[in-house]
Amino acid sequence: MKAVHFGAGNIGRGFIGLLLHEAGYEVVFADVNADLIDAITAADSYDVHEVGAGGRTKTVTGFRAVNSAADEAALIEEIATADVVTTAVGPNVLRFVAPVIAKGLLARSSGSPRLAVMACENAISATDTLAAEIRSSAGDSAVTVDERAVFANTAVDRIVPGQDPAAGIDVTVETFCEWVIESTPFGGATPVIPGATFVDALGPYIERKLFTVNTGHATAAYAGFAAGHQRIAEAFADPEVRDLVERVLRETSALLVAKHELDPAEQDAYREKILARFANDALPDTVVRVGRQPLRKLSRDERFIGPASQLAERGMLTDDLVEAIGVALRFDAPEDPESVELQQLLADLAPAAFVERVTGLPPEHPLTPHLVEVVASR
Numbered sequence: 425m426k427a428v429h430f431g432a433g434n435i436g437r438g439f440i441g442l443l444l445h446e447a448g449y450e451v452v453f454a455d456v457n458a459d460l461i462d463a464i465t466a467a468d469s470y471d472v473h474e475v476g477a478g479g480r481t482k483t484v485t486g487f488r489a490v491n492s493a494a495d496e497a498a499l500i501e502e503i504a505t506a507d508v509v510t511t512a513v514g515p516n517v518l519r520f521v522a523p524v525i526a527k528g529l530l531a532r533s534s535g536s537p538r539l540a541v542m543a544c545e546n547a548i549s550a551t552d553t554l555a556a557e558i559r560s561s562a563g564d565s566a567v568t569v570d571e572r573a574v575f576a577n578t579a580v581d582r583i584v585p586g587q588d589p590a591a592g593i594d595v596t597v598e599t600f601c602e603w604v605i606e607s608t609p610f611g612g613a614t615p616v617i618p619g620a621t622f623v624d625a626l627g628p629y630i631e632r633k634l635f636t637v638n639t640g641h642a643t644a645a646y647a648g649f650a651a652g653h654q655r656i657a658e659a660f661a662d663p664e665v666r667d668l669v670e671r672v673l674r675e676t677s678a679l680l681v682a683k684h685e686l687d688p689a690e691q692d693a694y695r696e697k698i699l700a701r702f703a704n705d706a707l708p709d710t711v712v713r714v715g716r717q718p719l720r721k722l723s724r725d726e727r728f729i730g731p732a733s734q735l736a737e738r739g740m741l742t743d744d745l746v747e748a749i750g751v752a753l754r755f756d757a758p759e760d761p762e763s764v765e766l767q768q769l770l771a772d773l774a775p776a777a778f779v780e781r782v783t784g785l786p787p788e789h790p791l792t793p794h795l796v797e798v799v800a801s802r
């Protein structure tokens with residue numbers, strides 16, 4: 425069995441590549457970073473170091489690498505003969521990997537089994553987004569794409585921080601990991617990936633993950649940045665940061681319980697487990713990594729505006745989320761282009777125009793006045 429995985433970065437090597445390897449797949453990493461591809465090609469194995477209580481080191485072997493910017497023909501051939509294609513490149517990059525996946529699908533022999541395509545990104549329905557880009561790229565052959573591929577949405581959860589360059593291609597990760605994949609598109613013939621969980625309906629899982637892990641994580645990052653902290657564990661040890669994270673997650677939990685009819689006690693336990701993960705001092709994660717791309721994080725369906733808008737539509741409380749959004753506006757990290765753009769937009773636009781442009785919410789939405797107020801008063 426062969427898997428082609430786009431994005432040989434933190435999640436690619438430290439999570440998806442590892443689980444595919446453990447499932448018995450030969451993994452072909454595709455990435456645009458030439459130095460990274462050369463390093464992977466030169467290695468026979470790499471280690472995934474789990475840190476924190478019960479952490480172990482796992483070794484990945486049986487992989488190859490293709491430079492997707494330089495060797496499209498080789499990548500098309502790999503996709504044409506693969507069983508699985510996964511991505512962990514970032515939601516905004518999906519449109520750039522779609523054309524070569526379309527070409528690989530069209531190059532498959534018509535008798536081949538259908539290719540399982542799964543985007544492993546922090547975004548709702550990321551595989552649907554990727555599939556739409558692949559169909560659009562295939563043009564008149566879009567029907568053939570759907571005959572040859574099965575597209576399944578997924579939710580991925582493992583904190584993988586930025587890596588020490590001296591570690592080579594080894595990866596340091598937390599012990600926790602969860603890969604949830606929707607089963608329905610496979611019609612009963614799901615890929616064999618023992619480390620993954622297949623569920624009929626992914627909606628509750630991805631919203632629970634994004635609106636708990638990622639809303640809380642981003643709140644810790646932005647409040648930590650504003651308070652002058654560099655590492656997430658250090659930020660989370662600050663009582664004021666932790667208090668805001670806990671208040672925000674009580675609001676998102678109220679939404680998740682109401683919308684998806686989750687058991688409140690189970691959601692409380694899920695939230696507590698996540699708070700303990702943020703406190704993992706053995707994980708060298710930074711507020712700048714976790715806060716990266718603030719414009720993406722403040723967009724319509726993402727970890728702040730997604731839950732806050734739905735709470736407001738239900739007439740439920742959003743005060744703490746709105747406070748966290750106000751703190752996010754202070755994220756000013758020159759190394760992050762979206763942070764620079766965020767600060768420029770704040771300087772250039774009136775509050776109402778800023779809210780509409782960044783969050784995508786119309787003026788008449790019940791959340792909008794609260795956001796305009798927080799932007800105006802910053």
Ligand SMILES: NC(=O)c1ccc[n+]([C@@H]2O[C@H](COP(=O)([O-])OP(=O)(O)OC[C@H]3O[C@@H](n4cnc5c(N)ncnc54)[C@H](O)[C@@H]3O)[C@@H](O)[C@H]2O)c1
Pocket residue numbers: 430431432433434435436454455456457460492512513514515517520521544545546580581582583584585
């Ligand atoms: N790191 C985490 O804790 C974590 C956890 C869950 C989900 N995720 C999600 O996984 C995705 C990747 O995050 P990451 O932390 O691994 O980022 P990363 O920056 O470590 O890795 C992304 C990789 O994608 C590569 N890439 C960029 N453009 C590409 C292209 N056009 N073709 C092929 N490769 C390309 C980059 O060179 C890089 O190696 C994101 O959607 C993120 O939200 C991350």
Ligand SMILES: O=P(O)(O)OC[C@@H](O)[C@@H](O)[C@H](O)[C@H](O)CO
Pocket residue numbers: 546580581582583584637638641642713714715716717
């Ligand atoms: O990857 P992002 O930028 O969407 O979010 C940053 C972190 O919150 C994220 O990478 C988490 O570490 C991860 O989602 C945990 O599963």
